[in-house]
Amino acid sequence: MIRLSDELLSGIRDHARADYPYECCGAMLGTEVGGLKEITELRPVENVHEDGHERRFLISARDMFLIEREARAKSLNVLGFYHSHPDHPARPSEYDREHAWPYYSYVIVSVMKGEPADMTSWTLAEGGLAFDAEEIQS
Ligand SMILES: [Zn+2]
Numbered sequence: 001m002i003r004l005s006d007e008l009l010s011g012i013r014d015h016a017r018a019d020y021p022y023e024c025c026g027a028m029l030g031t032e033v034g035g036l037k038e039i040t041e042l043r044p045v046e047n048v049h050e051d052g053h054e055r056r057f058l059i060s061a062r063d064m065f066l067i068e069r070e071a072r073a074k075s076l077n078v079l080g081f082y083h084s085h086p087d088h089p090a091r092p093s094e095y096d097r098e099h100a101w102p103y104y105s106y107v108i109v110s111v112m113k114g115e116p117a118d119m120t121s122w123t124l125a126e127g128g129l130a131f132d133a134e135e136i137q138s
Contacts, residue, residue: 002037002080002105002121003137004028011042013116016084016109023047025059025083027067028105029076036137037079037105043067047083058099080105080121087111090118092131100124105134 004012008028015024025047030039045059045067059067059081071078081104085091090110092100100106102124110117122131 001035001135001137002028002039002107004039004107006138008039008042009119009136009138012082012107012109012119015042015044015082016111016116017114019047019084020111020114021086023084023086025081027059027078028080028082028107029067029071029074030079031076032079039079040076041074042082043070078104080107082107082109084109084111084116087113090120092122096122097124097128097131100128100131102128106131107136 015026026042026044028039029041029043030037045063047058067078085108088110090108092106092108096106106122107119109119119136121134121136123134125132
């Protein structure tokens with residue numbers, strides 16, 4: 001389970017709206033206790049996917065390094081990532097699954113005609129061949 005305050009949920013929606021019609025992405029930092037990921041900070045990241053940024057997201061190795069370092073300095077962990085699906089449902093794509101790592105939560109927000117809509121969260125299932133839906137608590 002993942003917990004995001006209303007303020008953080010708004011933060012993800014605002015970022016998704018601002019980057020529309022492109023896909024936005026960012027990291028989610030926080031602490032995990034007994035399977036509950038408590039997100040305390042968002043860290044917007046530049047989407048470096050060369051494919052015009054639409055419907056794909058990729059965080060560079062350099063950004064990942066900086067985010068990990070930042071998290072450690074604050075005694076937080078990188079618990080997952082969020083990204084938007086402009087004009088597509090909040091369901092992970094095949095690309096998302098192939099590029100997902102175990103453990104992390106993947107939050108997806110659908111942006112329909114510029115307005116943020118559904119938000120979902122996913123974790124990679126055992127074996128990595130599918131995603132399991134994860135409840136978002138606020
Ligand atoms: Zn996606």
